[in-house]
Amino acid sequence: MTIKPTVGILHPGSMGAAVAACAQPNAARVLWCPAGRSAATKARAERNGLEPVAGLDELLEQAHIVLSVCPPAAAEDLARAVADRRYAGVYVEANAINPERTQRIAAVLDGCAHAVVDGAVIGSPPVGGKRTRLYLSGPADAVSLLEDLFAGSPVETPVLGSDVGQASALKLAYSSYQKASRVLAAVAFGAARAHGVDEALLDVAGKRQGSYLVETGYIAKTAARAWRWGPEMEEAADMLSADGLPDELLRAAAQTLARWEDSKDLAELTPDEALDRLARP
Numbered sequence: 160m161t162i163k164p165t166v167g168i169l170h171p172g173s174m175g176a177a178v179a180a181c182a183q184p185n186a187a188r189v190l191w192c193p194a195g196r197s198a199a200t201k202a203r204a205e206r207n208g209l210e211p212v213a214g215l216d217e218l219l220e221q222a223h224i225v226l227s228v229c230p231p232a233a234a235e236d237l238a239r240a241v242a243d244r245r246y247a248g249v250y251v252e253a254n255a256i257n258p259e260r261t262q263r264i265a266a267v268l269d270g271c272a273h274a275v276v277d278g279a280v281i282g283s284p285p286v287g288g289k290r291t292r293l294y295l296s297g298p299a300d301a302v303s304l305l306e307d308l309f310a311g312s313p314v315e316t317p318v319l320g321s322d323v324g325q326a327s328a329l330k331l332a333y334s335s336y337q338k339a340s341r342v343l344a345a346v347a348f349g350a351a352r353a354h355g356v357d358e359a360l361l362d363v364a365g366k367r368q369g370s371y372l373v374e375t376g377y378i379a380k381t382a383a384r385a386w387r388w389g390p391e392m393e394e395a396a397d398m399l400s401a402d403g404l405p406d407e408l409l410r411a412a413a414q415t416l417a418r419w420e421d422s423k424d425l426a427e428l429t430p431d432e433a434l435d436r437l438a439r440p
């Protein structure tokens with residue numbers, strides 16, 4: 160990369176901020192817009208060395224590459240706000256949304272953006288020695304820019320192909336199992352606890368390898384992330400429905416996660432407290 164690009168991140172949650180920070184060695188600047196964001200988001204952006212700008216207009220005027228990493232429900236509104244400002248760079252749609260929505264976003268930005276790249280972040284935030292993968296699909300020249308941007312960083316960039324929607328499909332196919340299985344494990348453990356056989360369930364599950372039923376710490380973590388995972392399960396269910404596959408299980412997982420909506424980011428929540436919240440009418 161002969162000329163380092165300026166990168167903008169919309170909006171830096173724990174994953175977005177960490178991924179954006181990994182671009183810093185190969186970027187001229189990494190910008191974000193603090194207007195209307197929470198104190199926690201501002202602190203997170205500062206910890207990750209992101210450079211604040213006055214507003215979205217300024218960010219889009221300066222950024223060659225924009226990364227969109229936000230809650231699924233906000234993805235299209237955010238893309239429309241970017242398109243309304245005639246953004247002319249590379250837009251990376253890296254949210255947990257279904258392929259049809261990703262393609263709609265690409266259509267919204269068609270005619271102004273140089274390219275739209277479909278991205279799927281899979282893994283934990285790349286901090287403390289952890290690595291994550293940003294799967295990419297889309298136009299080859301734009302995908303190549305992203306590969307260069309994260310070269311040598313904890314963010315790996317496997318390329319899936321040239322079709323916008325492929326990365327989104329991979330993300331939701333993986334999430335369908337990863338997240339719904341944790342929801343099912345929490346419900347099963349809650350039922351066992353209600354009948355005083357939770358220790359016996361742990362014993363049964365412990366005789367099998369790789370069961371979420373043994374990893375009860377995930378119950379509290381799932382509750383704290385339910386505000387993000389519920390909409391993601393709805394997106395995955397929409398994808399299944401569009402593909403002619405049954406979507407009821409993931410709809411039910413989303414409804415179950417909705418019982419934990421008031422547990423957002425409660426890092427100190429215990430498994431028992433999470434199960435108490437799950438059992439509320």
